[in-house]
Amino acid sequence: MSGEEFNAQLGLCQFLPGPNVVNLAVVVGKRYQGALGAIVAPVGLLAGPFAIVLLLALLYDRYGGLALAQGMLRGIAAVGCGLLFAMAWRMGSAIKNKPWFLPFTALVVAAIAGLRWPMPIVMAAGLALSGGVAYWLLGRK
Amino acid sequence: MIALELFLEFALLSFVAFGGATALLPEMHRVVVEHHHWLDDTTFTHLYAIAQAAPGPNVLVVTLIGWEIGGLLGALAATVAMCLPMSVLIYLLIDRWESFAGKRWQKAISIGVAPLAVGLIFSGATLIAQAAQFGWAAWLLVAATVVSNLRSKLHPLWFIGVGAALGLLGLV
Numbered sequence: 001m002s003g004e005e006f007n008a009q010l011g012l013c014q015f016l017p018g019p020n021v022v023n024l025a026v027v028v029g030k031r032y033q034g035a036l037g038a039i040v041a042p043v044g045l046l047a048g049p050f051a052i053v054l055l056l057a058l059l060y061d062r063y064g065g066l067a068l069a070q071g072m073l074r075g076i077a078a079v080g081c082g083l084l085f086a087m088a089w090r091m092g093s094a095i096k097n098k099p100w101f102l103p104f105t106a107l108v109v110a111a112i113a114g115l116r117w118p119m120p121i122v123m124a125a126g127l128a129l130s131g132g133v134a135y136w137l138l139g140r141k
Numbered sequence: 142m143i144a145l146e147l148f149l150e151f152a153l154l155s156f157v158a159f160g161g162a163t164a165l166l167p168e169m170h171r172v173v174v175e176h177h178h179w180l181d182d183t184t185f186t187h188l189y190a191i192a193q194a195a196p197g198p199n200v201l202v203v204t205l206i207g208w209e210i211g212g213l214l215g216a217l218a219a220t221v222a223m224c225l226p227m228s229v230l231i232y233l234l235i236d237r238w239e240s241f242a243g244k245r246w247q248k249a250i251s252i253g254v255a256p257l258a259v260g261l262i263f264s265g266a267t268l269i270a271q272a273a274q275f276g277w278a279a280w281l282l283v284a285a286t287v288v289s290n291l292r293s294k295l296h297p298l299w300f301i302g303v304g305a306a307l308g309l310l311g312l313v
Contacts, residue, residue, distance in 0.1 A: 012238040015251055017158040018227030019200035026228045027235050038232050042224060049197020050204055054216060056191050057208045064187060068309055075308020076190035077269055078279040079300045082286025083193075084163070084266035089291060092259045101256040108260025112167045113267045116175070119168035123157040123257060131253030138245050138252075 104130040143211045144218040151222035160258030162200040166265030179210045182272040
């Protein structure tokens with residue numbers, strides 16, 4: 001697979017929702033081994049980490065009640081929370097036409113974090129509005 | 142049967158997972174903790190923390206949630222539900238991607254979805270903070286992580302290691 005081809009197909013994986021790495025494994029698997037590859041590649045990608053995560057879950061079920069484990073997980077959760085804020089900041093900074101699009105970010109935060117509305121509805125409405133604005137802006141140029 | 146319920150809930154979520162599993166955190170919390178009461182706040186944040194520390198794609202937080210709710214079958218159901226619908230769609234669409242890549246509507250969706258994904262991830266962060274009921278020390282660690290993550294190129298695992306150590310010492 002050439003770099004160019006890879007980038008082009010990565011485009012679809014990023015365009016569709018869902019875990020990008022899994023989507024990409026399906027594409028690469030299909031490319032080399034057809035339907036079988038499209039099944040084996042994502043399964044192979046996930047099998048190892050899946051087993052490790054279940055092992056951690058077993059440990060958690062057994063020792064998660066200990067104060068030490070709770071403290072450790074709390075520390076990791078705080079760092080994870082910080083990493084999420086940083087990721088949001090980085091992705092937000094990369095948005096072009098901020099005056100047009102950042103209000104949609106604010107609306108999503110209000111609807112999801114504030115009002116706790118169901119995400120499928122918020123995303124459908126948000127995508128119609130935000131995508132509509134983008135469609136209009138693209139036509140204006 | 143709970144594995145089937147898990148499958149249906151997560152399959153529905155997979156259709157709006159723009160921004161990957163990370164963007165789904167708030168909705169997973171709403172469905173799993175607030176709506177079904179399958180897990181409590183503390184367990185939810187713990188599972189999130191474990192997924193952060195574990196190697197592999199971050200979609201595996203779904204596996205952990207499935208495991209805690211429905212055992213091995215639950216873990217499989219949740220993981221497959223999260224990955225399968227879009228994998229099938231990708232399989233069917235990839236050969237035709239070139240025919241709609243770059244079209245005005247396709248670009249509009251890509252551009253339009255980005256600010257929404259930012260909002261989802263920001264919401265996920267506030268939700269973890271709420272569910273874990275952070276005190277001032279934890280917020281200090283959050284702020285330090287944000288600043289140093291934005292200013293350095295250190296691998297996230299370094300931050301996780303520091304968070305785990307501070308937590309073990311009972312400082313967070």
